Amino acid sequence: MNQAHVKIKPNIQITAFYLFFIIHTMQIGAGIMGVPQIIYKESKNNAWISVLIAGVFLHLTIFVMVTLLKQYNNADLFAIQKDVFGKWISRFLGTFYILYVLTVTSSILLNYTEVVQVFIFPKMPSLQITFFLLFLATYAITGGFRVVVGSAYLFFFLTIWLVFSLYEPVRHVDWDHYFPLSQATPKELMLGAYKTTFSVLGLEVLLFVYPFISNKKKVPIAAHLAVLLTTILTFLVTFISIGYFSGPQLEEQIWPTLAMFKIIQFSILERFDFIAVAFWGFVILPNIILFIWLASYGAKRLYHVKQKHALYVIIILLYAFTNFFEYRFNINTITDLAANVGFYAVFIYPYFLLLIVLVKKKFTKGQGSGTK
Amino acid sequence: MRRSRRKSSNSSSSSSFPYTIEEIHQKLKDIFHQSPDLNMVEYTIQQKKVAIFYITYQINKVQLNKSLLPPLLKIQQQNLDHKVILNEIPLGGGEAQDNIDKIASNLIHGSACVYVEQDEKALTYLIPELEQRSISRAENESLVFGPQISFTESLVSNLNIIRWRMDTPDLEVKKIIVGERIPTEVRVIYLKSLADDENVNTVQQRIEELKVDDVLDSSVLAQLIEDNSRSIFPQILQTELPDRLCYALKKGKVGVVLDKSPNVLIAPSTVFSFLETTEDVYMRWNMGSFARILRLTAMVLSILLTPAYVAALTFHYEVIPSSMLVSLGQSRATVPFPPILEALLLEILIELLREAGARLPTKVGQTMGIVGGIVLGQAAVKAGFTSNILIIIVALSALSSFTAPSYLMGTAIRIIRFPTIIFAGLWGLVGMLFVFGFLIIHLLRLTSIGRPYLSPIYPLTIKDFNDSIIRLPATIGNTRPLSNHPKDKKAYSEKKAKKKKDIDE
Incomplete structure (x- = not known):
């Protein structure tokens, strides 16, 4: 059972401390810009409860993932799949996962491009914005895993202060918006929670970077804390949006989070939202870097190609692909596709895989004792 | 010994030791390409011809005339050869040589060669005269207080x-x-x-x-x-x-x-070691911390200030508060160029001033600074070439970059400003953020002798913040920087440093 083992050179191993940033920055990205509206559509002014439900579900998923990984010595998803399903099926599943990752990446790229075009430069071609982002991603990934992790970590600190700017909208919150408390039916709440998961995809990275972590004992706490922070941030944004915007207004806002930045002013800065939207590039940059790293690393693991070559192919594909989608309708289609596939790939599949692994383990154990 | 002898016979093909005085002189002359600087003095001691070779300006004449020549000429022993001389002359650094190339190389490095005619070996005495400037005060890394001594070329x-x-x-x-x-x-x-x-x-x-x-x-x-x-x-x-x-x-x-x-x-x-001086250590910890954080902020400001001005004035008028917009508009009303050209013009002016000041002799350089800084700046505003506010911003960012204790780092920061200004002028905030992101990833990628350049920020070693970004009082920081992987991590015992006394004890 412990045959699946991924060897990682000690000089590129990281401590669980950085796992926190990897998981968290991967989860927070383009999704949180618009998540309040999406949940609000399902569970109205009880949307914040949906976020909490989703949060519980996130922790449960992390728990399942960690349990799954603990069944093996030092394996990642590719190794586990190979052990469970054999060479060919696992290769197919792995390829599928890479395709899913690429879909998510293009969805992030497209969403941010659109935000920049709406808020700052209506005439800036998406060719250029995606070029900037993909160029930075390539530059970071060619630096190796150390730089990939470093950028997740540094860009987290460069952007986390944006949370404090929510102080201004908080002062304008209308508390009446939260009542009545139990307006949504349980089904609506669950639907809201389901929709929340779309914007917090990314915790699956744990299944891939696990072998890179030197102190495995601290993995659960780092992962849970990361997910906790994600839940708190999503909750904050949703909760404040509900109070800040009126119901119909919120349903109209595609990016309520960014819209809240509009009223923030400083004596030397009148429109903070410009800075915030530009800075949002740093929120999604680690997202893109990590996702593309994941895809290129996956290609290396599955097909034994050079990661560099895989990376260049992926970057060119992404660049070509994202620039086909110029209309909002298409962006929504790709985002929905990524979200739906992501729900199954991230929140259903690990449970299923754990079940199979456990059953298989029991079976082989039974067999082993039988032969004795 | 045998090996070296064989080697010498190989290298000097025509003949080897022993030589006559004329022969060895000719050989050395050939090696030095008939250089006029090779000197030979001939003496006869105890019926034997003795020659002394040296290069005029490479040896210390006083040593030659006081320590080498008098004892040599006073030798009373018969059968004069190199062993006798080595024994009699009160000078260290004497070597017996039987390789003519080695002798030549020793002559260059400041030896005098003593050769007794038809002897098997020649003697070289190292009496070099090294021209060097005396130790002086540090010029490039100036300090207000602390040791002032600086290294020399020797x-x-x-x-x-x-x-x-x-x-x-x-x-x-x-x-x-x-x-x-x-x-x-x-x-x-x-x-x-x-x-x-x-x-x-x-x-x-x-x-x-x-x-x-x-x-x-x-x-x-x-x-x-x-x-x-x-x-x-x-x-x-x-x-x-x-x-x-x-x-x-x-x-x-x-x-x-x-x-x-x-x-x-x-x-x-690390990148932070370029921003620290020993003066931070000589000052009290709070002053040192302040100076370090000041410099760090100055570097960031220096890169971002002018580009921010360009980006805001080219694309994002909305960002500027209305009260400021009036005075900005007034001072920019007569400027015929777009902000990017205006900023590049002034930045290049500052760079030219700096470069001219560095190339010119000190006395002229001072005048240059005054002429450039005051007269040109004033004239540029009066002529409507630039706005007042930009002058302030450019001066501020130039000043900031000069606070870098390392001249190389300061120059790097100043040069980075140019692409940033161009990107800000072309694509506003998005362009600026691109350059900023690129810089961060670039710094993440860099290593110094295989060690991360951004340490202690990444990888995070909180203990190393002391003595890189800030300074702590001696009772708190007792570790050597862990990112250098020192063999002995603790500089002194923490317990002793933290020992506290009760009131009035």
């Missing part, structure tokens, strides 16, 4: 200063010769009980593996052994201050001293 006196400052046998010095055509001596120095072996080996290996004609200066050596030679950031610290070197050695770093160069290299270095 390796001997530099090592002398280092040994004087660090009088412990723990200080290990390794000698390496660099340069295939013009060999230069390099010394790798570190504290044996502190410095990480891997760091020492990396530095040593990189210098040993160099295949170059010659190394002009230690700054060239630094460029040759750096991890990323394409980067604009210097990755190895250079200093002319002995106290700075010793301070770094005491933290477990490795120093490289090069002959003929007044700068010493310190590795591994």
